[in-house]
Amino acid sequence: MKVAVVKAESYQSRTVNEAVNKAVDLLGGWEKYIKKGDKVLIKPNMLTAAAPEKAVTTHPEVVRAVIKAVKSQGAYPSVADSPGVSNVKKTAVKTGIWQVCEAENVPFVIWEKSRTYPCPEGKFVKHFELAEMIGDFDKIISVAKMKTHVFMGVTGAVKNLFGCIVGTNKARFHLRMQKHSDFAHVMVDLYYTLNPTLNIIDGINGMEGQGPMSGDIVNPQIIIASENGFAADLVMADKMGFKAENMPIAKAAIEENRSALLTEIETVGDGKDVKYVFKRPHTYESMQDTYVPKFILKLGQNQLTARPSITSACIGCGRCARHCPPRAINIKERKAVIDYNKCIRCYCCQELCEHQAVELKDGLILSLLKKIGIYKA
Ligand code: SF4
Ligand code: SF4
Known part of the structure; x- marks a missing residue:
């Protein structure tokens, strides 16, 4: 190989x-x-x-x-x-x-x-x-x-x-x-x-x-x-x-x-020894290689996973709503609104929005772990 x-x-x-x-x-x-x-x-x-x-x-x-x-x-x-x-x-x-x-x-x-x-x-x-x-x-x-x-x-x-x-x-x-x-x-x-x-x-x-x-x-x-x-x-x-x-x-x-x-x-190859430190994406999976105890990881993916959040850059084009797999997004008053009870954290909305209007915000436990320095993104 x-x-x-x-x-x-x-x-x-x-x-x-x-x-x-x-x-x-x-x-x-x-x-x-x-x-x-x-x-x-x-x-x-x-x-x-x-x-x-x-x-x-x-x-x-x-x-x-x-x-x-x-x-x-x-x-x-x-x-x-x-x-x-x-x-x-x-x-x-x-x-x-x-x-x-x-x-x-x-x-x-x-x-x-x-x-x-x-x-x-x-x-x-x-x-x-x-x-x-x-x-x-x-x-x-x-x-x-x-x-x-x-x-x-x-x-x-x-x-x-x-x-x-x-x-x-x-x-x-x-x-x-x-x-x-x-x-x-x-x-x-x-x-x-x-x-x-x-x-x-x-x-x-x-x-x-x-x-x-x-x-x-x-x-x-x-x-x-x-x-x-x-x-x-x-x-x-x-x-x-x-x-x-x-x-x-x-x-x-x-x-x-x-x-x-x-x-x-x-x-x-001449690049075989190069090494970088890329910033991690805010995902649950990216935490698996940290020293956060496994029982905390299992406490709840939703609290540990970044959740999509719509910013003021949203123009209400509806692209995310049309392609959200569980139909968790509705357009209300020209802005996308996410129903978090339906959201499966697939991040298709963030991937597809051409206006960078979907931000990923840390879940509650994830923010806490970052604050106390256990996890660094
Ligand atoms: S979040 Fe992006 S894709 Fe979704 S409606 Fe707003 S601008 Fe369109
Ligand atoms: S993360 Fe996936 S399921 Fe959640 S709102 Fe975005 S597209 Fe829909």
Whole structure:
């Protein structure tokens, strides 16, 4: 199990190309993964319509580098993603990924229909409704973003694949899998259903704190690559300064014997020793690697979990209300109002609000633990 971590100072096209190719060379080279004639799906993180410098989405230059490398093998790349709720073309244009596809003469595929893909080995899910066209590809490359995630602790190569579930169908999983650990096991099943050939994480800039949408921008200046998405994510979380094996998806994969431990992974490249201290997201799961006693953690997730709160920036557009899985949000007098009895703390509202009008506020016990210094976010 090998993970390459390569330094890249900027999004200058040549720098990114060199870093991406160097990372894949350290794993054995593009020819090991992509063959002549392969139809290759490049799956970036295109969470929402945000400009590249916001660090919400995979940078278009990283997508360009992967497109060029795939083409150089005589293969046929296409790019696709299905953002949660935004218009796909608008999102692709805003993120700069559409323009890169046009410049490189590569199709950006807009997924409209889903079909059932079996997942016989799945522990939680035996089939997924995924973009119909995924089945047309020989290989998938997950091209993710290095970010914290208020629900899953971190988001990298594995969580990136959630975008293969078309549009708002994603909300159903939040409704069905309200426990962090259940949702994490579903991500493990999804990874094995899609089985990407290669995983590349754009960590030239990234996000700390309240990611994946409203956190702060950081500049780790690295590209991470591995043929195993769990290994790539473990190394990424470790570089972020988190106890990587405690991140929900990693934990679920290790429990299922589907991921190596961090100590079993060989990290190579000039970035193998870099280390950062990312601000944690305010999640219940992020507390699992603190020394807060377990009995306190079990006292009540609601008191320990950050709760979404609507700020004065809300314009009452209703986007959060339309996509809140348990329908816990209503628009009253042009402002979103949350019914906390229904809220399942999935944070989709925070993830989707384009006006940064959803803040996460600490629960009562969480605030207390911070005040007395037991827990630091
Ligand atoms: S919180 Fe954001 S998404 Fe929800 S109604 Fe207000 S502005 Fe729209
Ligand atoms: S209010 Fe927000 S956090 Fe609560 S269930 Fe709805 S989308 Fe999820």
